Amino acid sequence: MPSARFVLPAHRTSHRATRRATHRATLAFLGSAAAALGVLAPVSPVAVAPAAADETPYVVSVGDSYISGEAGRWAGSSNADSDRADALGAGAYLDAGSSESIERCHRSSSAEIHIGTAPSLNLACSGAETSTSTGDRFKPGLDFYDGAEGQGQALALQEFASSHDVGMVVVSIGGNDVGFADVVQTCVLDFLYSPGWAKDYCHDDNSVEDAFSASHLAQVRADVAAGLTNVATAMRTAGYSDDEWTLLLQTYPSPIPRAGGFRYSQSGYTRQDTGGCGFWNADADWANDTALPAINSTVLGGLADSGLTNTAVLDLAHTFDGRRLCESGVGLYEEVGLASWTSPGAVDRTEWVNQIRTVSTIGSGSPYYVQESLHPNYWGQLAVRSCVRQAWNGGAPLGGTCTRTGTGLTAGEPVMALR
Numbered sequence: 001m002p003s004a005r006f007v008l009p010a011h012r013t014s015h016r017a018t019r020r021a022t023h024r025a026t027l028a029f030l031g032s033a034a035a036a037l038g039v040l041a042p043v044s045p046v047a048v049a050p051a052a053a054d055e056t057p058y059v060v061s062v063g064d065s066y067i068s069g070e071a072g073r074w075a076g077s078s079n080a081d082s083d084r085a086d087a088l089g090a091g092a093y094l095d096a097g098s099s100e101s102i103e104r105c106h107r108s109s110s111a112e113i114h115i116g117t118a119p120s121l122n123l124a125c126s127g128a129e130t131s132t133s134t135g136d137r138f139k140p141g142l143d144f145y146d147g148a149e150g151q152g153q154a155l156a157l158q159e160f161a162s163s164h165d166v167g168m169v170v171v172s173i174g175g176n177d178v179g180f181a182d183v184v185q186t187c188v189l190d191f192l193y194s195p196g197w198a199k200d201y202c203h204d205d206n207s208v209e210d211a212f213s214a215s216h217l218a219q220v221r222a223d224v225a226a227g228l229t230n231v232a233t234a235m236r237t238a239g240y241s242d243d244e245w246t247l248l249l250q251t252y253p254s255p256i257p258r259a260g261g262f263r264y265s266q267s268g269y270t271r272q273d274t275g276g277c278g279f280w281n282a283d284a285d286w287a288n289d290t291a292l293p294a295i296n297s298t299v300l301g302g303l304a305d306s307g308l309t310n311t312a313v314l315d316l317a318h319t320f321d322g323r324r325l326c327e328s329g330v331g332l333y334e335e336v337g338l339a340s341w342t343s344p345g346a347v348d349r350t351e352w353v354n355q356i357r358t359v360s361t362i363g364s365g366s367p368y369y370v371q372e373s374l375h376p377n378y379w380g381q382l383a384v385r386s387c388v389r390q391a392w393n394g395g396a397p398l399g400g401t402c403t404r405t406g407t408g409l410t411a412g413e414p415v416m417a418l419r
Contacts, residue, residue: 055164055165056118056119056165057118057119057165057166057167057168057395058118058119058120058121058160058164058165058166058167059113059115059118059119059120059121059166059167059168059169059170059388059392060113060120060121060122060123060157060160060161060166060168060169060170061111061112061113061120061121061122061123061124061169061170061171061172062123062124062142062153062154062157062169062170062171062173062231063124063128063142063153063170063171063172063173064124064125064126064127064128064129064172064173064174064175064176065106065124065125065126065127065128065176065371065375066172066175066250066252066253066375066376067111067112067113067124067170067171067172067250068105068106068107068108068111068122068124068125068126068128069093069106069107069108069109069110069111069112069122069124069381070106070108070126070371070372070375070376071106071108071353071354071372071373071375071376071377071378071380071381072088072092072093072106072108072109072110072111072376072377072378072381073086073087073088073089073092073093073108073110073367073372073377073378074086074087074354074372074377074378075087075341075346075347075350075377075378075379076332076333076341076346076350076351076352076377076378076379077276077332077333077350077351077354077355077377078332078333078334079274079332079334080332080333080334081333082367082368083340084333084338084339084340084341085333085340085341085350085377086341086367087110087341087378088108088109088110088378090367091109092108092109092110093105093106093107093108095107095108095109095122102125102138102140102150103137103138104126104127104137104369104371105124105125105126105127105128106125106126106369106371106372107122107124107125108381110378110381110382110385111124111381111385112170112381112382112384112385112388113170113385113388114385115385115388115389115392116389117389117392117394118167118168118392118395121160121164123140123153123156123157123160124153124172125139125140125153126371127139127176127181127371128140128141128142128153128173128176129141129173129176129177129223130142130143130173130174130177130223130224130226130227131143131145131223131227132145132152134147134149138150140152140153140156141153141227142154142171142173142226142227142228142230142231143155143227143230144158144230144234152230154227154230154231154233154234155234157169157231157234157235157238158234158235158237158238159238161234161235161238161239161240162237162238162239166235166238166240166245167245167246167392167395167397168245168246168247168248168391168392168397169231169235169245169246169247169248170248170249170250170314170388170391171228171231171247171248171249171250172249172250172252173224173227173228173299174220174223174224174295174298174299174302175252175295177220177223177224178211178212178216178217178220178295178298179211180295181371182207182211183202183207183208183211183291184356184373184374186202186205186207186208187202187203187208187278187279187280187283187287188272188278188279188356188358190202190205190280190283191266191271191272191278191279191280191283192269192272192278196266196267196268199280199282201280201282201283201286202279202280202283203282203283203286203287203290203291212290212291212294217294217298220298220302221298221299221301221302221305222302222305223302224298224299224301224302224303224306225301225302225303225305225306227302228247228249228302228303228306228308229306229307229308231247232247232306232308232310242308242309242310243310245310246310246311246312246397247308247310247311247312248311248312248313248314248388248391248397248399249299249300249303249311249312249313249314250313250314250315250316250384251296251299251300251313251314251315251316251317252292252295252296252299252316252317253316253317253318253319253320253376253380254287254288254292254317254318254320254321254324255320255324255325255353255374255375256277256279256284256287256288256324256325256326256327256353256374257284257288257324257326257327257328258284258285258288258289259281259282259284259285261324261327261328262275262277262281262284262326262327262328263275263326263327263328263329263330263331264277264326266280266281271326272356274332275325275326275332275355276325276326276354276355276356276357276373277325277326277355277356278356292317293317296317300313311399312391312397312398312399313399314387314388314391314399314400314402314418315399315400315401315402316384316387316402318401318403319380319383319384319387319402319403319404319416320352320353320376320380320383320404321404322404323348323351323352323353323379323380323404324351324352324353325351325353325354325355325356325374326351327351330348330349330350330351331349331350331351332350333346333350336349336350338350341378345408347379347407347408347409347414348407348408350379351377351379352376352377352379352380352383352414353374353375353376353377353380354372354373354374354375354376354377355373356373356374357369357370357372357373358370379414382412382413382414383402383404383413383414383416384402384416385413386402386413386414386415386416387400387402387416387417387418390416390417390418391418398418400418400419401418401419402416402417402418403416403417403418403419404416405417
């Protein structure tokens with residue numbers, strides 16, 4: 001599906017604020033009249049405060065770990081000394097000051113939504129699906145859940161947008177609904193526990209085939225459509241017409257290369273023990289040629305089925321090509337001879353995707369989380385941030401393909417272009 005371009009008129013900010021102020025005034029009047037007459041009136045379900053006519057629009061992120069900022073602490077990887085890659089330190093995910101607003105959502109300070117040219121809010125949560133989960137850990141989905149554990153992301157967006165001017169909502173969703181984490185775990189375990197002369201591939205395991213079956217992907221597509229519709233409903237309930245904001249849906253990037261692009265042989269255990277990328281060649285090819293396109297087409301299908309027109313697509317499928325986990329041309333700090341992430345050239349010689357870690361490799365006192373595995377790291381977050389800023393386009397949002405176009409850093413970020 002090509003990236004849709006939706007450009008709002010230059011006077012959108014004052015026009016939107018004026019319309020929303022009028023909307024709120026109308027709701028307030030109806031509420032007062034209803035109270036005076038002793039009858040019920042259709043008023044907004046949330047308390048709102050008028051927005052200033054010249055308020056700078058916010059960009060807001062909702063969705064899963066690929067937009068929350070998961071793994072954003074680490075700039076590259078080192079098996080010798082974690083400090084070499086520790087760009088943000090232990091407070092990387094403490095979005096509420098001294099704690100996380102929702103435990104393990106991992107909303108890092110390097111998250112892509114913090115573009116700088118507009119105020120931002122990160123409502124995304126690592127591990128989130130389209131629907132809220134209240135299991136071992138609370139994971140808010142793109143719904144209106146309201147309970148003791150917290151709120152669904154659509155409800156949180158609605159309440160925020162009711163008292164703040166929101167111009168763009170960036171969404172990443174669907175990967176967890178397919179079962180991304182379980183598939184990766186299956187692939188790594190098959191790599192570690194089958195010999196080279198009798199390889200056990202994950203792509204033909206029953207659980208993986210079920211995850212990518214036509215019926216399951218159809219259900220995920222419907223769930224994505226429902227989640228995106230909830231985002232639109234939240235904005236409408238908050239007082240916005242559809243032409244006053246843009247939904248920017250991003251696709252998922254390729255995190256590992258195809259077979260020919262690995263710098264470690266599939267023989268032995270080096271690919272996982274050193275590189276943290278335990279996939280057999282055949283599974284790596286399947287991941288790039290079949291799994292990733294299937295997930296992205298399912299997500300884009302959900303967007304089409306939602307019927308929303310105020311949308312654009314940020315295509316990330318090949319954003320990290322050349323900088324992926326275990327890819328030739330980049331390496332661990334000790335492999336490329338660099339002291340740390342602050343060394344000149346580190347962004348071009350180290351990976352932009354975090355290593356896959358297992359529970360057995362993270363002992364007591366380890367600074368790593370298993371959930372950081374195979375996610376865009378600090379470099380990756382800043383690369384996508386550049387493209388989100390370009391997609392914001394000064395308040396006239398548009399879509400496109402996010403591509404690396406140069407080396408080095410510009411204003412502290414990798415050199416990227418939205419095309």
